[in-house]
Amino acid sequence: GAGVSQTPSNKVTEKGKYVELRCDPISGHTALYWYRQSLGQGPEFLIYFQGTGAADDSGLPNDRFFAVRPEGSVSTLKIQRTERGDSAVYLCASSSRAQQDTQYFGPGTRLTVL
């Protein structure tokens, strides 16, 4: 079956603009995670959804970052007033209720803020 997909694969924007990054998890997976990865670093946790609700958003760096998952499937990560420091690869992962400790990652969206 299809894995986790993310769109767009690359996004270039200007400082101050608003961006939306989309994640399509594996069908049937109830848990969804967003991470951010900077060059040479491991992924950094941002937010975790169980179904439609955010079960843990402790990793969001500030209130410019927001994520939704209105129907418990697709999720959108939204970044307002982007800053150059937001440039990174944004990764999405999903897991099933039966095997929540095994996360399947998507290829990521590379965000570049000029």
Next chain:
Amino acid sequence: LAKTTQPISMDSYEGQEVNITCSHNNIATNDYITWYQQFPSQGPRFIIQGYKTKVTNEVASLFIPADRKSSTLSLPRVSLSDTAVYYCLERSRGSYIPTFGRGTSLIVHP
């Protein structure tokens, strides 16, 4: 912050066995040890997980000594396609959010 310590990089050659050791100096009683692999331009991929002793699957083996202060990921007879970054993590029972460090960049040479 990552709680584990592992080498930044390693080099090997095709056909060799590679062992990557990770330190878990402050591992909690309920923590599992998990390893992920990440290829360039891809997200991390779960490889193996264990609590103690030895675990083996089709990809790798994981050795955890009795004191659980370290773990060793063993890749038998590596090929060029095993070139990747390998992360060791500690995952608390009941927590599904792994904390990644910088990982070990393994380069396999012809």
